[in-house]
Amino acid sequence: MDSLLRRVKTKLTIHAHRKVRGLIEGEYRSVFHGRSMDFDDLRPYVPGDEFKDIDWKATARHGSPLTKRYIASRKHTLVLVVDTGRDMAALAESGESKRDLAILAAGTAGYIAIRHGDMVALVTGTSEATHYMPPEVTESHLERVLQRIHSSTTLAGEPSNLSRHLDYVARNFRRRMIVMVIADDRPLAADEQRLVRRLTVQHEVLWLTIGDADLMREEWTGSEMYDVADSARVPEFLRHDTALRAEFSASIADAAMRSEELFESLTVSSRRITSAAGVVPGLFRLLEAHKHARR
């Protein structure tokens, strides 16, 4: 079986050359503001580290910035809440599969967490069932998590029911955790908003939206298109209409903005990801935004 985690690492390596990977690790570390008081060791500063963690005296002796590392008082847990309804098997805005973007995002976040010594758990499912994979800290576990997401997201699958999984998280996890929701691109329903509000009290909530396909995309005008919800055709004859195309992109931009405002009002850091190339930078911006929001 092709290793999904290797793909994630490859993606991260590409970004490592752009000095983003270290950035992400630094941002991830700062998701929890709490610091243990037990000093562990020093390591070179990477952009994204808190300035207050820099050991200025050691830096002066050494000649380059050094950051203090503390022994984590406890292991954190990253809970990946991934929607695996059939809507997630459709295409994303870039034309890639939304599932692949979700796996890439989950894999990146999970890998960073594991490298940081944290545990990764998975809550996934459809309208019919919610599945839970308990937290572990190994790469093989992360690989299984990603494989689980991969295999359960199919076009023939059940529809989504995100509130069911959010409810599961809210009910079952007492300890404070990092909850990263990787969700479908649609406005949140009232009950979902209520659950999200409740979750933000209990946990650190990060929200990644996988952007849906551009239905009026010009390269697709010649091909058949169907909705995964009911296999209904999206009429080909109207996808040429330039006026309709303009109105569609305007409405999509408007919807994205309203969704952003909604998450803002829910005090949840959110990010909309539209392509595989945008996953790592998107994740970075999400963590950065979360750090600056000081939630």
Place this chain on the structure above:
Amino acid sequence: MALIAWWAPLVWLGATAVVIAAVVWYRGRHRSSTAAGIPVAHRERLTALPAYRRALARYRLLVAGFVVCLVAMIAAAAMLTARPAAVALVTPDLNNRDIVLCLDVSGSMVDYDAAVLEVFQQLSVEFTGERISLVVFNASAVTYFPLTADYDYISGQLARLTAEFDDPDAPYYGGTLIGNGSSLVGDGLASCIVRFDHADSDRSRSVILVTDNFVAGEQIFTLPDAAKLAVERGVRVYGINPGDATAKDYLDDLAVEFETAVVDSGGAYYALDDPGVIPSVVDRITSEQASVLPGIQQVQISERPQPWIWLAFASLVGLGLFGWRLKR
């Protein structure tokens, strides 16, 4: 309105049904292997837009127009192949008649001749296809004009001869005095009878002979001889004798001879003394001819494709326009 190839619309109907059935079958077979194409989620992002509804309504209108044009086109094609025609039961007029006016232009006859000419002058306006010839005779016969259907010419000639009758100096009798005697009726009639051409074609041939049968001189043909010739050639002779009713005894024998000759040929004999009666006599002659030679009733079928051609053309234009708008 009738259809010559009445079965053609049925063929079109059948062909259309077959095409529709084939398309339905084909689409049904390919519908089963659905899920081909680009899988997307939340199409209501597009379909809920008002612009989408407008575009869809416009598209449906175009499709409806296209379908209407297509149906009209097929209907027009079906009707055209069915060859719509107007059917009429036509009794052809006796327009295959040949009439030779055979006028005795001896002095006493001129008034009657003029009356006959006047009647034919009027009739020539109504004629279609009849051919008329005019022969005048006295001692010898002169063809004033041969059998022709050129009614303008006939009319002109009749007018000219009528004018000449009124003018005492006019040479209307030119060429009619060559011969031994005057009013050589037998020779005149025989001359008229041989004026008919196309002896082998099936036409009604009649001579309208205006004379008093007052012969002076030696004839080659006697009137009975000429009548025999007429019978041989299938020519009917209608006699108009203005001299009969004057009850002159010496004329009586001549009148009887005239009547016998004419009736033998299958024609009719009219004795009169007033030129005013001539029009009614000519009417009777022409109507009698009609009864003698009734035209065979014919079914006349004339195709009437014009409205369907226009419909086909209009729907073709419509198809082009709607198709162009749909393809855009």
